[in-house]
Amino acid sequence: MIKVEREFLNILSEKHYNDFFIANNNSHLLNELYRNEKNPDKKSFYYDIIDNIHDIITGAPTRLRELIEYLFGRHERIMYAFTFYNIEKKSISIDIRNINRRIATAKKNIIKYSHAKDTQKLYSVKLVVETIKKYQKLKYAEDLKKHRMVAEEIINDFSEIFNYEAFTSQPKHAWGAYTLANELQVNVCPYCNRQYTHTFVGEEGGSMRPQFDHFFAKSIYPFFSISFFNLIPSCYICNSSFKSDKDFYLEEHINPYEEGFDDKVKFSVQFLKGSKTKIDYVSLWFTPHSEVFRLRLIDSYNDKDFSKRAKGSIKTFHLEEIYEQCHSDYVSELLIKSREYNEDAIDFLMLAFRDLFVRREDVIRLVTNNFVALNDLGKRPLAKLTRDITREFGIQ
Ligand SMILES: [Zn+2]
Incomplete structure (x- = not known):
């Protein structure tokens, strides 16, 4: 874990804000989103995003953490929805499938065992009890589904504004993933210190650059998708195989823009x-x-x-x-x-x-x-x- 120490990071983050976020009309789109929103909870959430937009895009890691806390304090339901959307999206659907299967089996067994021996009857009853318990879980799952809907709506609303794909597909001369990587010159992955991560742009096509890991996962914190200090140049293995969308807010990790192992x-x-x-x-x-x-x-x-x-x-x-x-x-x-x-x-x-x-x-x-x-x-x-x-x- 090696600290990325560059004197010009704040200058670059301002450039990132102006040459990407503002230049691509995202500030305007965000204001539009706020103006057109009818749901008061979402509207208020978007207001706070606009109010802090400069810090969201250019804030240092500690500031980003403060912003998460601030937003959790003011918009618990929405922030909670993002978290659940990420953690539970797979397990909810599995749960619902299991519950439906259990209900069907229970119904079949009740008929099947209605004239059978006591032990078998008992088995049926047990199944029914189990089914009721699962039903309760289903209600819980329904609640979670509502959370998912909220999260999905906002992620969708943000997709054009905090658009990481647009950042990675900018033309060569514009401010995008390649220009940023080239300015940073992080040539070895700071997470593992094992893999080279040079940036190279071939004159006749063919190019390479480090991947950008979203320190605060963009699936949970979609408003940090293109935040300068949330983009950690890193190798493919660390970013894709190991980190994935783990929540580094809930489970704290070293942020290479802040600190490294040094001699500690x-x-x-x-x-x-x-x-x-x-x-x-x-x-x-x-x-x-x-x-x-x-x-x-x-x-x-x-x-x-x-x-x-x-x-x-x-x-x-x-x-x-x-x-x-x-x-x-x-x-x-x-x-x-x-x-x-x-x-x-x-x-x-x-x-x-x-x-x-x-x-x-x-x-x-x-x-x-x-x-x-x-x-x-x-x-x-x-x-x-x-x-x-x-x-x-x-x-x-
Ligand atoms: Zn690595």
Whole structure:
């Protein structure tokens, strides 16, 4: 989890507001929506959206969180509807199908068992009782259906105004997903620090860019669909396979525009046999890594709230499991290098090649083929892992 640190983010967010939101007439459309709305609840909700529109599009992550709280405070029913629409949309339809099936079975069985033995009668009665219970659930499901309707109506109303698809399909010269990605130059996924996410636009077609993860899922917070700080440049795996539409408001996570793991959460090697001071280097070459060590992410920062967010991110993006499963070979090589390049060796290289190296980090970069300075971790995949392990094992 690497912090995306850029000096010009606020300038870019203003540009995003003017060159995309305003330039595409969305402000006007939003005002129209408000004017034409007859339902007082929705009208009042749209009023608050208009009232906060600049912050909605350009607000920093903490401001977006405040806005969610503000809107929940004033429009509980609508906000609740979005949440339910997202969480329950699948389970409701499954529930209703099950209930109908149970009712049909119960009816059949009551007829079937009406002249049968007592035990079978009892079975029928049990089924009926169960059916009544399910009926109650059905009523609950009906209530949820109403929530869904409200959510669907508003999502539909917003579809032209907070239009993420329009943002991703802007022509090359206009402000859209490619221009934003190109300005940001986030070349490694900040969530996992494993995948390159360069932006490239081929002159004769063919192009690539990072995906933009909606930190606050656009299915739950449709009014944040094109909010600058809600668009996290990230890799396909983190965005599509792991994050999906998880609610990062209810379950807090690290927002890379706000903070990173830095040195608060660190990769650490835990040997299954032996210890850090008595490493069996031969086994690092020839024994499967899973039999030699475990790779863990250790939170040594004493802050409850941060820990909660860090835990959320580690879990959602499967960071510990994936690093251990996929990058233990890389860790083994770093451990072997730690024998070659201890502190004295780094001192020697610094002195011997004064013209090549300005900082100790530059020597370590050359030795490990990766960046290790805190501000450089977003420049190459596995840089965070490299920093933590080299420091843990004395390459510093
Ligand atoms: Zn990623």
